Structure formats: structure tokens, C-alpha cells
Amino acid sequence: MLQDNAIWMGVGAEPDCNHVNLLLNQANRHGLIAGASGTGKTVTLKVMAEGFSKAGVPVFMADVKGDITGMCAPGEDTEDMQKRIKKFGLEGFTYEGCPTRVWDMTGGQGIPVRITISDMGPTMLARLLELTEVQEGVLDIVFRIADDKQLLLIDLKDLRSMLAYVSEHAKEHETTYGKVSSQSIGAILRQLISIEDQGGEIFFGEPDIDLADWFACAPNGQGYVNILNAAKLIQSPQIYAMFLLWMLSELFDTLPEEGDLDKPKFVFFFDEAHLLFNDMPSELLNKIVQVVKLIRSKGVGVYFITQSPSDIPDEVLAQLSNRIQHGLRAYTPAEQKAVRAAAESFRDNPAFKSEDVILELGTGEALVSFLNEDGQPEIVERAKILPPQCLMAAAPEADLKAALDGQADLMKKYGDAVDRESAFEQIDDLKEEAEKEAKEEEERKKREEEKAIRERAKAKAAEKAAIRAEVRKQRAREKQQEQVMKGISKVATTLFSTFGREATKQITRNLFGGRRRG
Secondary structure, three states, X not given: OEEOOEEEXXXXXXXXXXXXXXXXXXXXXXXXXXXXXXXXXXXXXXXXXXXXXXXXXXXXXXXXXXXHHHHHOEOOOOHHHHHHHHHHXXXXXXXXXXXXXXXXXXXOOOEEOOEOHHHHHHHHHHHHHOOOHHHHHHHHHHXXXXXXXXXXXXXXXXXXXXXXXHHHOHHHHHHHHOOOOHHHHHHHHHHHHHHHHOOHHHHEOEOOOOHHHHOOEOOOOOEOXXXXXXXXXXXXXXXXXXXXXXXXXXXXXXXXXXXXXXXXXXXXXXXXXXXXXXXXXXXXXXXXXXXXXXXXXXXXXXXXXXXXXXXXXXXXXXXXXXXXXXXXXXXOHHHHHHHHHHHHOOOOOOOOOHHHHHHHOOOOEEEEEOEOOOOOEOOOEEEEEOOOOEOOOOOOHHHHHHHHHOOHHHHHHHOOOEOOOOHHHHHHHHHHHHHHHHHHHHXXXXXXXXXXXXXXXXXXXXXXXXXXXXXXXXHHHHHHHHHHHHHHHHHHHHHHXXXXXXXXHHHHHHHHHHHHHO
């Protein structure tokens, strides 16, 4: 119930501590609702959520057991409720539901919730697919290539096509992005089959969710209670956890800084919180710690609901200042240790020992410690949680239908999936373009080869012509030389002939002249 600037959560056991209140101006310091199954966590969650709603603060919560939808319907006036109302002294108590919107990721009742592959990103997707470190590195490369080539990764068929494309062109990308093994690609593709079987083809796609639609208030000024229908989704715990982690990160990345506000802008309830932290890689855990630490300044309160505080890492647990601890059971040494740890997280109350009380708490009872006006943890109190004004059980079909009928504008926006051109089609275009380029390259090489053949033939012809010219020149030189030799021979013959006649005459004269003188 809302009282002034606080949510009245319960009545303390001590005479001087009648009301246990969660102050709205301290509500964005986050919180924890813990306790064993059947101890009253869901009722506590409803009381807190309807308090925020009446204060004009929209909230988000997942309905993992199917009973949260009762928030849209007024509570039922029973004898047991009358006893509780009288016991708590709830004057003017009325039964009323909250303005509610029901969302769904699995194709069931509710406004469809979709996100794109790109929105989730490689880190969270690797966690969702339970990839090894090497396989996660390959997925990083796939996303990087998609970004560089401006290929849109919207749904699973886009991712599948992108993986096949990178595998086919691994050699081309190796020097730029690193080695991509076919074994890693095959392993990722096999994991995608599991996600498809869990409904991945439904919630990966467009139109993707605009978180601004979860920040709305009803016409009467009350904040909408946004309920994610997670009864089926919880059967796929990795998908459930990664979606809520994505949502928390998206809130952190998109909301502006607000500082300290009189009340939160939005409150996020994370039920079955242990699913988020099971085998959580250090990279993601660091991101969660960072988000939980800093998102307070953006006006968002985060409340984790789980069975034991030990389900949540100490780095996160240290940020949860508003705490409601329902009863725990301790049958084993590990459970006894968890009880001691839960008790030690509270500011001691000299009236009792928290460790003993945690084991004694009945259904609807809790140890409660909220922050005071100065932001300091109050002394822990043993309190009985108030009943909600809404229905404790699941909403009747008529009330749920009325809530769904009031969502016509959002159903119009998100109801029908849109399959626009993305990597699946763009890669086909790339292949056609590559084939066209390959064909053009082949034709270019063919033309160059033909040109080279012509050039070689031309060069060979020129070579032959040069040889023939050289032969002609040689023949001309030989002919000229032959003519010269003939001329020399002729001169020599002439000279010899002349010389011979003169010599004969001289010999004759000498011969006969000598005789006459004798």
C-alpha cells in the first residue's frame, strides 16, 4: 500500500515499530527478496510492485509460475483476507488491480517481444549458445565482418547465412580478422539448432522492442505493471536470463543520467535470479556489477528475487540495500552457512538473533531492512508482510482478456513480425555480385590473354621481318663483295696480261739481241 512517499510493506513485531516502509526516494538503491519456496516471496513482490504502480512508477517483472498475472485483477474478499485486514489494521482497504500489460516471447498470450541478433551482440549470444572461448572469438569475427560489410543481423537465418558466408570465405578474411576454423563454425551452427527448438525463431526478429513502451503510465497516473509471460520461457533458462540481462544493459545504455530522484523512473524485478549467475563468465559478471552500480543514477531500481542470498555473487549482493528475507531451511552444512551469511548481512537488532529467526519465520513473515532517509540501513525488523490489494492467484480468464484487449495499440505495433532485407538476402546479393565480378574478371583475363597472344604474334612477325631484312642485307653485302672481287680479279687479270706481254717482249729482246752482238 502507498502511504505518503513510501510503500507500506508490513507490520513489525515490536510494539514501537508498527509500519515497515520502503521509502520511494531510496527505492532506486536496489533490493533483494529472498526465501525458500512457499515462504511468501510472490506476495511480497506483488505488494511492492503495486505500491510502485500506485506511485506512478512503471515496473517490469517476469511471471515464471503463472500467478503474477493476478496483478491485473482485484483481490478476492475471503474470510482469511478479512482476518488479515483486521489483524493489520488496514483501514479503508480496497480490492483493486493495477494497470497491466502482458508481454510474451514465445508466441503465447501477450504482446510479442522481439530483439534482433545485433541487439543481443556477440558476448551475450555466446553465453546464450554456451560457446567455448575459441568459438566466442569466431562469433566476434562474424559480427565484425557483418558490421564492416554493413550486413544486418536481425534473425537466426541471418546469423546462419553469415556463418556460412564467413566459412566459405575464411581464407580471404584470415589476414584481416584472424583464422576461422570450419569446426568452430559447425559447433556454433549446431548450438543454433537448440536455440531454434526453444523458440529462437520467434523472439529474434523485428519489430524489436522499444523499451520506452515499458516506461508508460496509465491515464489515471498509475505506472503500468509490465508482465513478461515466462511460464514457457523459464524452461529455457539461458534464454530467460540473457533476455533480462540484455534488457538491464539496454536500460543502462539508453537512459540519461538523473541523479537522486523523489521516486524511481522504473523498477526492474529479476525473478529466479540464480539463473543469471550460474556459470557466469567473468566478463558478463563484471558488466552486471557495473550496471547495477551505475544504473541507480539513471533512476532505475533493480530487485533480485531468489531463494538464497548466496545465489547472487558478493559483488552484486553488496549493491542491494533494501532487503526482505523470508524463511530459509537449513538441513545441510552448506544451507546452514547460507543462513548465517543471510543473517550477517543485516544490521543487528538486539531484540533477537537473526540467524535463529530466519529458521523460524512462517509463511508471510520476513526479516526486513530498508534504507532510511539518510541512505543508511535500518535495524533489521521481524515483520509480517501485508496482503496485496490485487489478486494473489493468477488472473481469471475474463480479467486477463480485458487486460489484453486494452493493449490494442501495442499489438498493432508489435503484433505482426516484419522480415525486411537483411544479411540473409544481402549475402545472396553479395554472391551474385561476386559471381558477376568473377565472370568479368574471367572475361578480362581472357581479353588480356588474347591481346597477349596477338602481341606475341605481332612480335614474332616483326622478328621474322627483321630476320628477312637482315638476310637481304647480308645477301646485298655478299653480292657487293662478289662484285668487288670480280673487279679486282679483272684488274688483276688485265695487269697480269699486260705485265706478261711486256715481260715476253723484254725476254725476247734480251735473247735475240744478245745473239747478234756475239
